Every structure is written in C-alpha cells, then in structure tokens.
Amino acid sequence: MAKYAFFLGCIAPLRYPGVEKSTRDVCTKLGIELVDLKDASCCPAPGVIRAFSKETWIAAAARNLALAEKEGLDILTICNGCYGSLFDAAHELHEDPELLARVNKILAEIGMEYKGTTKVRHFAEVIYRDIGLEKVKEAVTKPLDYQVAAFYGCHFLKPSKIKSLDDPENPRMLDDLIEAVGAKSMPRRQKLMCCGAGGGLRSAFGETAMKFTKENLDNIKESGAQYIIDVCPFCHLQFDQGQKELGYSIPVLHLAQLYGVAMGMDAKDLGLSAHATPVKL
C-alpha cells in the first residue's frame, strides 16, 4: 500500500479544511495511506518567504523534509506552493552537498539532521502515476457529466526541467485525471496562465493579481466550463474569493473535492458549503 507523510501546508488546513478532509477520504478510497506529518510548519512559501530570505526558506524547508525522513516516508502535498517549495528545496539540498552541510549546521541547533532522502510528491501526480486512472474509474459511484476548466496553476508542472511530470506548455495530466470521473475538460485560451496570487502579488499588489484572475475567468467562461478544478489551495482561494469581488459565479473545486463528489461522498463532508463562491452540484 502506498504510504506518505501528509504535508498540510497553510491554506488548506486553515482556510479550506474541506480540501484537507476530501484528500484524506479520497486517499483512503484509493488505497493511499496518509500519516500526518506532525510538527511541520509552512513549507515555507516560495514566492514570499524565499523572496525575503533564501537562507530561512531552505533551512525551514529542510526541517520539514527531515521530519518526513525521520518517519521513513516521502511527502505528499495537495498544494502547488508547498509542492514547488519543498520539491525545489529538496532538489537543491540533494544536488549541493555544501549547501546540505551548511543547512545541517542550523538543523543541529534543534537536534535534527537531514540526510537528503525525502521525495516530494503532489497528490495529483501520485494518483496519475502510481495509482492509475483505472483505479480512479473503479472508485467512481457517481459519474459527473460536467464541463469543467482544468486549472493547473504554475508550480505543479514548472519548472519542468527538474519536475519532468508533463509537457509544461500542453499538458494532459490534470485533464485526464478530471476526465477519469466522467467530466469533460474544456479547451480554452491561456490555459496555463497564472491565477495571479503567487510571488507576493496577492498581498502587495492585489489589484494586479485580480486582473490575472479576471482574464482567467473570462477565458473559462468563454470555454463553457461550469466548474473550475484546481490542484492548489492558493489558486483555489484566489478564484473562490476573487469571484465574489469580480462578480462571477463559477464554483471552484480542488481535485480532491471533485473526486469526493464522484466517489459518492456527502457534499457536507467535502466542505463545499464553506466556499465563498457557492457550489451547486
């Protein structure tokens, strides 16, 4: 049985706990065992914390990686930000022994050491590559005849040079994951465009971030999609909260929530009623 250290991050457990809950339930259905990565912190956020201090970012990320290593488990994330941050940090630490040694000096102050063995995985690619679409199809009890927009976000596939998950310009992974439950992923303009939230833009330049969001929403609307399916709680927040302000009403679901619906879980257990943009199924 596939077994992972479940890295919660910030936005899922503290703003969209329904995403956390659906991930737990969907993983159980698909035979993925999640062990809570206890005592973990923020990944830390790649576009803000790393931009303020790379030293802090890599050391705090190494602490999270070391917590998983101690449990003998690889990390599973449900957020592109956490995935991007921890994947990048692991890559740098695994490639650069001098950096690893420097970071371990800092970790020694708290009685920890990172040997450099933790792999960082994203929920969506674990299902696609390790579990397989056939198993997803078998678990579906309520096929969803929806037209949806697959929203990849940025740090799921990119930088593709180190991630090598799919074609970063014309990917299929999320579309295939969505279509496995019966929904149709609609083609649209600028499908790989950023939601606008990353890099500290949402916090310091909110109006600019919202322009990104509006352009995406216009393209999604034009495509005929009825739902937005994301793989990142931060994109999720940007679209869910942003639509209230921008006057759109396209429900936003994390892939785990879409799977929860298709696998017959109660909408109440998926936290859908807590979304700012109402979700009608």
Place this chain on the structure above:
Amino acid sequence: MVTPNPEFTKEIESRGGGQVLMCFQCGTCTASCPSGKQTSFRTRKLMRMAQLGLKDDIVNSEELWQCTTCYSCVERCPREVPIVDIIIALRNIAVDNGHMYDEHKKVATALSKYGHTVSINDNVKAQRKDLGLPEVPPTVLANDKAKADLDKILKATGFDKIIG
C-alpha cells in the same frame, strides 16, 4: 550615463541567482510574462539592469515585486537563464537593503508568530470540527516545542531582523 558594475552579477550568483550574463536580450521572457501584460514590469529590462549591475535602480523598483514566479519565462528562455532564481536573489538583496512592502512584512510576521503564513481562527476551528478534523491541525500550531524549534531556525538565519 550608466556606469556598469560587473561585481553585481557575482553578488547575484552568490545569492543563488545563477548566471544572468547568459541572457542575450531576445525578449522571449517579456513576451511570455502575464504580469508584463498588466504592469510596467519588463523581464528583459530587469535582466539587462542586473547584467549592468544597476543595483540601486533594481532594489528601489516596484517592478521587482510584480513577478508571480509563474516560470513561463524560464520554460521558454532559449539560453536557459534561471530567471526566477535571479529575481528571488534580487529580492533577497532588496530586502537586505531595507526594501520590503508592509503587506509582505505582515506575511513574514505571520510565519514568525504562527509558523504558518495565515492564522487560525474560530470560524476555521468550527469548520474543522464539523468535518471531523482536529480543531487545530497537527502542525507547529499544536506543539509548542516544534514551534520553538522553528523559531530557532528563523533566528539562526536572521529572519527576525527582516521583520524588525
């Protein structure tokens, strides 16, 4: 007149930014940039400024903070310039020189205070309880010793000085 400062590219590299001199100014980055479509941020121009070592202009610029780190430019750069790494290094240098937005300081303060970039509140606790999840997630929020460990890391890497 601009006086180039070739030392600056070395500073960028030492901060984890990689080789900015590889950029040959084709402009694919600017053409791919979703932020450049909405703002005055021009990726190619920033790379040129970095090559020339115009440190003061860079650290004082608002544009430095308008990149969302989406990596569209990095994916398409024909010279494989690590543009996002360079921007992150430039931001680190800007922060060292005292340039940080108040909103970003708030995010940094949240990390220091909670160990997360956002706080927990009663509404979320109630939602978590309704979902059958522990009210407080099993992270640093639930263990003072773990939070103290994180604090030590933040201190050892000078993060407390950034928040000020």
